[in-house]
Amino acid sequence: MQAKLKQLATEWGADLVGFCKLTAPPVKELPDNVYAVSIAVKLSDAVLKTIDGAPSFVYFQHYRTANALLDQIAFRLAREIEKSGFSALPVAASQSLGKNNPYIGMLPHKTAAVLSGLGFVGKSGLFLSEKYGSKVRLATVITDMPLTNELPVIENGCGDCRICQTACPAGAIYGTPPTTDGERNFDPEKCSRYMKEHFQDIGRGSVCGVCIKVCPKNKLR
Ligand code: SF4
Ligand code: SF4
Structure with missing residues (x-):
């Protein structure tokens, strides 16, 4: 089933897919043993190049489109998991818990991505994938379906860099x-x-992107 989930997520547009066991359930409605599917969608190099010390309208639209794609993939994966008899909770790409917790969602997507071995959290606070650096957006599906890590967890790879x-x-x-x-x-x-x-x-001040644009790990082409 894990291989099928990966294949489906890839067909639906995911650029990276990883699996992990979470150390604790992020919400009380879930059982103690919970797992996660981490999904990443790569952002466009050409769009990121339009960020020049400040966000651009093009970037804002692109960011929203990437989130929408991720939400679709997570939603559809959750349906597949449910069809197999397990519970599944899709966590939207851009989620916050309201006024009292404006900067956190139910589960930090980067936690699941790191535990899945897809990359590490950089000095920017952004998730950096091995393959695409920080030019990715993330979503997660939390489930009680047992899933196995396919990749080892990666050490922080920023080294002496402080560009961001x-x-x-x-x-x-x-x-x-x-x-x-x-x-x-x-x-x-x-x-x-x-x-x-x-x-x-630009998007009511919800995106910036400068720290993504400048990161040398992104190797913008
Ligand atoms: S942390 Fe990144 S997104 Fe926030 S203001 Fe700094 S460069 Fe912009
Ligand atoms: S700009 Fe440098 S320090 Fe910042 S996240 Fe990228 S590699 Fe790490």
Whole structure:
């Protein structure tokens, strides 16, 4: 079934698919033993090149389209899993838990992606895949269907680089690798405030993309 899920997700547009066991269920409605399918969709190099120290309208639309594709894939995967008799909860690509928790979703997608061995969390706080760097968007399906890791977890690979820290116009990136205790290595409030103050006319200040554009791991072509 795992191979079938991977094949379907790929046919539907996923560029990376990984599997893992989560260390704890993210919501009380799920059983203790939960697994995740991590899905990544690659962003367009040409679109990312339109980000020049500030987001672009083209990037904002592209970001939303990538999220919509991810949500479709996660939704359809969840249906396939349910048909097999297991429960499945698709977590949308861009999800927050409302006013009291504006910067977190039910489960950080990057947690599932890292546990699935698809990449690591960089100093930017972004997930960096081995193959595409941070030029990906993510979604997740949480399930009680037993799934097996196909890839080992990858160590942080930023090395001495601090390009994103220097480039961030908000000064929101600390320039340190993420800690293992879940502490963030960037300030989401600072990032969000800057975007809202400066880019309100582009997607109501919800995207920036500068830290993605400048990351050398992305090898923009
Ligand atoms: S999205 Fe923009 S403001 Fe936010 S951390 Fe990245 S570069 Fe800084
Ligand atoms: S710009 Fe450099 S430090 Fe920042 S995430 Fe990319 S590789 Fe890591």
